[in-house]
């Protein structure tokens with residue numbers, strides 16, 4: 106369970122996130138949508154205890170992130186938007202290293218878990234290569250394995266599907282659905298509206314750090330009167346492309 | 360090309376606060392202080408020269424005119440240092456070329472871009488010498504009664520630049536050559552580079568030593584054969600670049616008559632320098648374009664998908680039971696150091712360079728100083744012990760960089776992680792101590808009674824140094840510093856610690872080390888060996904307390920570093 110309460114983050118004088126409140130329940134996938142720079146990543150970093158909120162707070166499975174951040178961290182798993190991976194380790198070494206940091210006991214079960222996840226995501230054959238040789242999608246897959254290895258119940262996924270091949274995306278979808286059925290709380294951001302539409306139970310749209318709409322697909326449709334696809338809803342709420350400027354540019358460069 | 364140069368120069372003077380786009384306003388004061396320190400140092404030097412030199416001018420003049428070779432020794436040392444410092448630079452610049460993709464796609468010849476990077480390196484290498492040299496020459500030329508003395512300042516600058524150009528490009532070419540030789544072979548890459556660099560460093564140092572030991576040391580000397588060899592190869596001090604710089608600039612200063620040979624050799628070295636820089640950028644281009652330096656993958660297209668692995672079990676110290684986090688951290692530190700050829704080379708050899716300069720006088724005066732030589736060599740141990748602590752626990756903690764996020768995400772005790780880093784330095788300190796001990800035994804066997812105590816003391820000193828460094832790193836580390844090498848000014852390892860943190864992290868352990876180790880030995884010399892061993896436990900306990908105290912503090916700080924500092 107994630108409860109964000111009036112979260113605010115100010116960088117110097119720039120307000121990146123403004124009074125953001127929302128809730129993600131166990132057994133639910135919540136999609137955070139918004140234009141580039143709208144504050145999705147910043148929100149997630151505050152929930153994870155990586156950035157100190159300027160104001161407001163949040164609870165992760167009942168643990169306040171200001172007071173009991175260690176207890177909160179224990180149940181969370183995170184796939185960052187840009188995977189942070191030590192380039193000079195192999196994939197297999199990296200996962201074991203992360204498991205040790207998380208105090209997952211060194212045991213045959215752990216070895217099996219790692220092997221299984223790597224097989225599932227088709228990165229097993231690269232597991233002995235240095236991470237610096239990995240493609241973008243492979244890095245993200247390794248990062249997902251690392252996030253799942255300590256069996257978190259609250260998952261925070263920042264653009265998990267970006268750059269993932271169709272088979273990988275389908276696998277990830279099944280894994281996440283399975284975890285949701287087992288009661289996991291999942292917060293994910295994405296720019297792929299189709300994924301949001303098909304996977305998320307509820308969707309929150311933020312713009313300039315503020316939550317401007319929230320609800321199930323049905324609720325969003327009624328809210329944005331008449332618009333039926335998520336793309337139309339998104340564009341009508343956050344603004345569509347400026348056709349006039351585009352025409353001008355094309356005219357000039359022709 | 361000029362555009363690129365300007366861009367790089369402005370950027371590097373801003374580097375310390377340029378990363379956060381929205382945080383740049385505060386930087387002005389800092390930026391000014393960047394310039395202030397060199398200016399103050401130069402000003403002080405100039406003032407010092409102006410104040411002192413007039414009184415001794417005659418002495419200085421006669422000294423200089425009789426000892427142009429002495430100047431040559433100094434300038435050849437500059438050459439040597441820029442050469443050593445640059446061995447890996449070209450290779451890594453090219454290796455990092457993926458980070459320059461945005462530049463490489465511009466319609467500029469690749470070799471021009473690499474040339475520009477080399478020029479930047481030359482510039483940085485020359486800064487510190489300029490800072491010392493320009494005020495010296497300026498001061499002396501003002502004092503000097505000769506008409507053209509002032510010309511010695513531009514002469515110094517030009518010849519120094521030529522000198523450093525030669526040093527840097529030679530170093531770059533050697534580095535690229537090594538990289539080419541070991542391309543595609545991961546293990547060889549690591550060992551090969553370390554060994555080749557060691558050979559280059561030791562070789563050039565001997566070459567350097569040959570200049571001055573030859574002239575005033577007749578006694579039996581371990582290097583004699585090498586000197587003869589060097590002599591027969593034509594390495595007399597007359598033809599070296601350093602001698603040219605020395606004779607041109609110092610010659611002007613004291614109004615020595617112009618010799619056509621000087622002009623000839625300056626132009627000769629100028630051509631040589633320019634040629635080498637161009638060659639260097641050309642080779643860099645080849646290296647980048649054909650991918651010599653790319654990392655190698657073990658997977659093949661044919662292989663089956665499932666891979667088998669051994670059980671994960673990083674080693675710790677034999678006989679010690681350490682937690683998984685400590686061993687994982689030790690393993691991580693050693694692995695990431697080991698897998699980066701340039702880093703391991705610099706770390707292992709950094710203190711060696713220092714030690715060479717410490718030991719040299721001892722060896723050079725060997726016969727006369729007798730007993731003291733072994734103390735000289737023992738003294739060289741302390742930089743090893745403290746540097747390894749500083750590198751493995753301090754620098755490597757900072758170089759965790761973005762990986763700090765992974766550490767902070769895990770609900771874990773980072774004290775243990777820091778401790779793993781501290782421990783990872785100990786094996787290296789012990790190996791260094793054993794090697795030095797063997798040398799000492801060889802020179803003065805009677806010292807054996809102290810060696811076990813020194814060995815133990817150094818291991819603990821290394822840990823204390825690591826703890827202190829880790830704490831300073833967590834406090835004053837520049838977590839966004841990648842192991843950036845273009846800014847390296849001929850130094851062996853560039854510190855990612857800022858300001859006072861850097862100074863404290865290197866000097867405090869030094870002081871503790873010298874006081875402790877030499878205190879122990881002196882007690883032994885004056886009151887008997889037993890006293891050495893009586894003090895040892897006190898010193899060990901003291902170091903251990905420092906270690907635990909500072910690793911705890913460092914762990915707490917590390918857990919609280921704000922994500923904006925490293926992301």
Ligand SMILES: Nc1ncnc2c1ncn2[C@@H]1O[C@H](COP(=O)(O)OP(=O)(O)OP(=O)(O)O)[C@@H](O)[C@H]1O
Pocket residue numbers: 116119121139140141142143144145146147148186379381923
């Ligand atoms: N360390 C920082 N210092 C100053 N401003 C920052 C910092 N980090 C983020 N910002 C600003 O905060 C705003 C929100 O950034 P954030 O990364 O959360 O956006 P996002 O919604 O994740 O965008 P994207 O879809 O592109 O990933 C942006 O305007 C960004 O420039």
Ligand SMILES: [Mg+2]
Pocket residue numbers: 145146147186263
């Ligand atoms: Mg983002």
